[in-house]
Amino acid sequence: MSFVARSHNLPWLLAGDFNEMLSIEDKFGGASTLRVRGFKNWFDGNDMVDLGFSGPKFTWTNQQVFERLDRAICNLSWRRMFNEAHVRHLPRTKSDHAPIKIYLNSLLALDPLKRPFRFEAIWLQHALFPELAAKVWGSSTGYALDKTYRLVEPIQ
Structure with a gap:
């Protein structure tokens, strides 16, 4: 992914199960982990932006450990194009992962009186x-x- 990031300056977004965390706050339960370092180093080294989320904090569980593994990240030029974009974590159903939904417009865009x-x-x-x-x-x-x-x- 570093090669892709450096190959162009076009806006781009990656979303899905990264099977890695960006911080220790992305995990609850289980043994502490050092998995954060590799993904976080790549994330910071390529000037990526996490779109954040609304909804339940954790997107994966085995019923004993809870982690935020699913997310949407983008480069700075994509974020400038879609500065109102946000992510919502949806309820888990049959999978151990929660689906995520990416909105390109503001949560408040429907009511102009409630815009930021x-x-x-x-x-x-x-x-x-x-x-x-x-x-x-x-x-x-x-x-x-x-x-x-x-x-x-x-x-x-």
């Missing part, structure tokens, strides 16, 4: 921004993220 917050630096140049920010933050309760979302809510 994106700060625009140009807002700071607007003459009324400091006044608006002070008003919204002063009248809002909750954590900083809650107050920030109040800044982008539609004006009633």
